[in-house]
Amino acid sequence: MLTTKKPSYIGIPSDLVDMEITNTIKEISFHTENGDTSFVSEIGDEIIRRYSIATKPIMFLGIDTVRFGWRDKILNILQKTNAKFATSLMGKTIINTPDMVENYLGIYAGEYSKDGMAKLMQNSDCIISIGAVQTDVNSGAFTERGIDHNNTITLKPKSVKIGEKYYFGVNIGALLDYLLENIKPNKQNNINFTIKKTIINTNIYKTNKNKLNQKEFWNIVAQEIIKEEDIVVAETGSSLLGLLHQNLAPKADFVSQILWSSIGYSLPAAVGTAIASPHRRVLLFIGDGSLQLTVQELSLIARYKLNIIVFIINNSGYTIERAIHGPKQIYNDIDSWDYLNLAESIGLKDTLSIKKFNELIENLNFINKKDQRSLNYFLID
Ligand SMILES: Cc1ncc(C[n+]2csc(CCOP(=O)(O)OP(=O)(O)O)c2C)c(N)n1
Numbered sequence: 018m019l020t021t022k023k024p025s026y027i028g029i030p031s032d033l034v035d036m037e038i039t040n041t042i043k044e045i046s047f048h049t050e051n052g053d054t055s056f057v058s059e060i061g062d063e064i065i066r067r068y069s070i071a072t073k074p075i076m077f078l079g080i081d082t083v084r085f086g087w088r089d090k091i092l093n094i095l096q097k098t099n100a101k102f103a104t105s106l107m108g109k110t111i112i113n114t115p116d117m118v119e120n121y122l123g124i125y126a127g128e129y130s131k132d133g134m135a136k137l138m139q140n141s142d143c144i145i146s147i148g149a150v151q152t153d154v155n156s157g158a159f160t161e162r163g164i165d166h167n168n169t170i171t172l173k174p175k176s177v178k179i180g181e182k183y184y185f186g187v188n189i190g191a192l193l194d195y196l197l198e199n200i201k202p203n204k205q206n207n208i209n210f211t212i213k214k215t216i217i218n219t220n221i222y223k224t225n226k227n228k229l230n231q232k233e234f235w236n237i238v239a240q241e242i243i244k245e246e247d248i249v250v251a252e253t254g255s256s257l258l259g260l261l262h263q264n265l266a267p268k269a270d271f272v273s274q275i276l277w278s279s280i281g282y283s284l285p286a287a288v289g290t291a292i293a294s295p296h297r298r299v300l301l302f303i304g305d306g307s308l309q310l311t312v313q314e315l316s317l318i319a320r321y322k323l324n325i326i327v328f329i330i331n332n333s334g335y336t337i338e339r340a341i342h343g344p345k346q347i348y349n350d351i352d353s354w355d356y357l358n359l360a361e362s363i364g365l366k367d368t369l370s371i372k373k374f375n376e377l378i379e380n381l382n383f384i385n386k387k388d389q390r391s392l393n394y395f396l397i398d
Pocket residue numbers: 252253254255256277278279280281303304305306307308330332334335336337338
């Protein structure tokens with residue numbers, strides 16, 4: 018668990034907790050970062066050389082950056098170089114400090130990328146990929162095509178690949194320290210090598226009485242509802258896909274089950290997140306189908322008055338599955354529940370059903386009330 022950051026079980030006998038401790042351990046230190054440091058300067062110099070002559074360099078960051086404790090070092094390298102960076106799906110928001118907002122290009126995941134991002138990666142003459150894991154969803158179903166691997170440097174937990182040269186057993190922490198000390202801002206960096214961020218005018222929705230649709234709803238959510246330091250929990254399904262490419266406010270974090278894509282994950286995950294971070298607002302976006310899997314956890318929100326706003330995307334079934342296969346098949350239908358009464362019956366207050374654009378805009382103040390402990394629960398119908 019400590020060295021590979023893979024899931025593991027810790028079994029503790031139930032009577033152990035009652036046993037008296039005879040010895041007190043003052044300090045436990047785990048040396049999880051190991052590996053060879055003898056190649057660090059050789060590898061580091063080659064990375065710096067390639068980065069400094071590139072005209073379209075991109076740093077591409079993945080979730081192992083966090084798991085292996087490299088995030089601060091990488092942030093410092095980005096700040097020192099002012100380099101542009103993209104992230105994998107699982108790496109969304111791993112670097113989201115206010116000073117880095119302009120440097121962030123977006124999500125890259127092969128064909129799952131938004132317009133422009135895949136092209137940027139394909140045209141880059143120096144990709145420095147750090148801590149990205151190759152899983153099905155995270156790699157856009159393994160569609161990361163058209164990238165020039167000779168121009169790619171890949172840092173994994175114990176290895177570095179530069180073009181066709183492969184080093185195994187490298188101490189990546191030491192390598193990042195070396196880079197931070199020696200790397201300089203890239204002078205050739207082509208400033209046009211970027212993606213323009215679009216800001217929508219939400220005023221136009223004030224009088225729009227049309228039913229909400231997926232295409233526009235998530236733009237409004239990202240721009241008007243998600244605030245600095247919020248924790249956004251997105252369920253697998255249209256919530257995840259809708260929020261994935263949205264730029265979130267600085268310091269906002271993004272939680273989703275991208276590795277296994279198991280539906281039913283997000284509600285209990287939001288509960289855990291809110292307990293772990295009581296001073297931050299948690300926004301949960303979950304489809305009706307996924308909600309029905311672990312719905313009883315809503316009760317914990319009410320019992321512990323957790324700082325969670327729940328948005329139920331009520332679209333009568335497995336919408337994302339309809340898009341993949343069988344738009345009209347009954348296996349994508351689910352029973353329609355009375356979600357507002359359900360929530361009220363277990364003690365969630367301030368419930369509201371929102372069907373139209375103008376209703377969403379009219380209720381933005383209510384949704385964004387400072388103290389959310391009044392247990393807000395919104396049905397996006
Ligand atoms: C445990 C589990 N069962 C089935 C699936 C397949 N699956 C992926 S998304 C999805 C539908 C999600 O529907 P809903 O929560 O209503 O979200 P929507 O896409 O409609 O917004 C299903 C069934 C899965 N990923 N995990």
